[in-house]
Each structure stands twice: as C-alpha cells, then as structure tokens.
Amino acid sequence: MRKPPRIKVPASIRAGDVIEIKTLATHIMETGNRKDAEGQPIARDIIHTFTAAFEGDRVFTADLGPGIAANPYIAFYLKVPGPGTLQLTWIEDSGTTTSESVAIQVV
Amino acid sequence: MIDRAELILTSRRDFVVGTGATAAVAALLGFAAPSSAANRSVQFEIAYQELLRSATPIGSGLELDIPKSVENGAFVPVALAVDSPMTREDYVKSIHLLSTANPAASVATFKFTPLSGKARVVSRMRLAESQEVIAVAELSDGTFLVAAQNVDVKVGGCGL
Numbered sequence: 001m002r003k004p005p006r007i008k009v010p011a012s013i014r015a016g017d018v019i020e021i022k023t024l025a026t027h028i029m030e031t032g033n034r035k036d037a038e039g040q041p042i043a044r045d046i047i048h049t050f051t052a053a054f055e056g057d058r059v060f061t062a063d064l065g066p067g068i069a070a071n072p073y074i075a076f077y078l079k080v081p082g083p084g085t086l087q088l089t090w091i092e093d094s095g096t097t098t099s100e101s102v103a104i105q106v107v
Numbered sequence: 108m109i110d111r112a113e114l115i116l117t118s119r120r121d122f123v124v125g126t127g128a129t130a131a132v133a134a135l136l137g138f139a140a141p142s143s144a145a146n147r148s149v150q151f152e153i154a155y156q157e158l159l160r161s162a163t164p165i166g167s168g169l170e171l172d173i174p175k176s177v178e179n180g181a182f183v184p185v186a187l188a189v190d191s192p193m194t195r196e197d198y199v200k201s202i203h204l205l206s207t208a209n210p211a212a213s214v215a216t217f218k219f220t221p222l223s224g225k226a227r228v229v230s231r232m233r234l235a236e237s238q239e240v241i242a243v244a245e246l247s248d249g250t251f252l253v254a255a256q257n258v259d260v261k262v263g264g265c266g267l
Binding site: 018019031033054057058059060061062063064065066067068069070072073074075076077078079081 | 181182183193204206209210211213214215216217218219220221222223224225227228229230231232233264
C-alpha cells in the first residue's frame with residue numbers, strides 16, 4: 001500500500017456497544033484482465049484478504065476478489081467486550097502485508 | 108449488404124450457442140435453471156452451486172442494498188446485512204457477494220463471528236455491465252439465505 005489505510009471508529013465507546021469500524025485502503029486492485037498499451041496483460045495485483053482481530057480473537061474477515069473496487073472500503077462491526085487493541089491487516093497478492101493497531105478505549 | 112447480413116447471423120448464432128452452453132452446464136449440475144439463468148454466467152452458476160451444495164436457500168432475511176441504476180460500474184456501493192442475535196449459538200457465519208456477469212463470479216466473502224455483534228458489512232464493488240447481483244448468507248445452523256438485485260450500469264467497471 002502506497003499510503004497508510006484510513007480507519008475511523010466512534011469517538012465515545014462503552015463496553016458492550018456494537019460499533020461500526022470504517023476502513024479505506026489505498027490500492028489499485030488490478031484485476032489481471034487488462035492489457036497495457038503494448039497489448040501485454042497486466043498481472044493481477046489486489047488486496048485479497050482483510051482481517052480484524054480484537055485482543056487476538058477473530059472479529060471479521062473479508063476474502064476479496066478483483067470485483068471489489070479500487071481503494072477498498074470496508075465497514076464492519078465490533079461488539080466491544082472492554083478496552084483493548086483492534087488489529088487490522090490487509091494482505092496483497094505481492095505478499096505485502098499492512099497492519100494497523102487501533103486502541104479501543106471505553107468510557 | 109451481404110456482409111452485414113452475415114454479421115448479424117453470426118452474432119445471433121454465437122448468442123444461441125452461448126445460451127445453450129449455460130443451459131447445458133446447468134443441466135449437468137443437476138438443478139433447474141431459473142428463468143433468468145440465460146443472463147447468468149457459467150462461472151456464476153458453478154460458484155453458486157459450490158456455495159449452496161445441496162441446500163435450498165431461503166429468499167428472505169438477507170438485505171442486499173445496492174443501487175438499481177448506476178452511472179459508473181467501477182465504483183458501486185453495496186451493503187449486506189442479516190438481522191441476527193450474533194450469539195455463540197446463533198450467528199451469521201458468512202455473507203458471499205456474487206456477480207452474474209463479471210469475469211470472476213466471486214466478488215467477496217465476508218466472515219463474521221459473535222464478536223462482530225452485528226452481521227452487516229458495507230463495501231464498494233465493480234460491475235462490468237448491467238447484471239443481477241446475488242448475495243448468499245450462511246448461518247451457524249447451516250441455513251442459507253439468498254438475495255438478488257438487478258443493477259443497470261451505464262458505463263462498465265474499467266478493466267474487468
């Protein structure tokens with residue numbers, strides 16, 4: 001990913017809340033079906049997996065195909081058990097893995 | 108004039124052959140092809156059957172929120188949701204998003220856990236052309252839910 005992903009969580013969270021987490025990755029999501037100006041096929045290059053885990057427990061996973069739009073936007077939910085760390089990971093065809101940690105603080 | 112007539116005949120024959128092939132695969136897989144099956148790609152029918160195995164999906168309970176008409180197929184917002192208690196005993200395991208006319212039938216598979224709290228996901232997909240978009244949800248008790256929506260696309264998603 002050229003730029004770090006953008007992540008948005010609600011400002012004020014209480015334990016037990018179901019919160020929406022919005023994520024936006026920066027990626028071309030090259031389908032593998034296009035050809036360049038010389039007619040040569042352009043290799044597929046997509047983010048194929050997105051995962052979210054809270055304190056090591058799996059919350060949500062997305063297996064993505066080339067039918068997902070460029071700069072993948074994914075919004076999902078977490079039932080907050082209490083304070084902790086949400087780990088978000090994007091895995092690309094190239095093998096590049098981008099991870100971000102989000103501290104979930106409860107009031 | 109003759110060239111033009113031949114051209115029309117050729118494209119019509121190709122169309123008939125293509126439709127026949129879809130129906131043949133459908134027959135091979137042993138399921139009754141719905142009325143709109145002619146518009147569904149072979150790769151979609153295969154992916155759909157692999158997903159459901161022998162189960163019969165329920166046509167309600169899964170919300171597929173996608174515009175009925177879009178200008179640009181490169182960027183189509185889509186929301187998928189099932190009203191579920193999301194407890195260890197009763198939760199939505201996954202929601203699959205499928206395309207009936209893109210080169211790849213499987214657009215995405217979203218997997219949930221009781222920690223998700225809510226079985227809802229929002230994303231943005233590509234549509235190569237006007238088509239029916241299908242979503243399939245698998246519940247923890249093995250039940251499948253299905254939802255479909257036709258989307259009219261003015262300009263197809265680039266490079267699909």
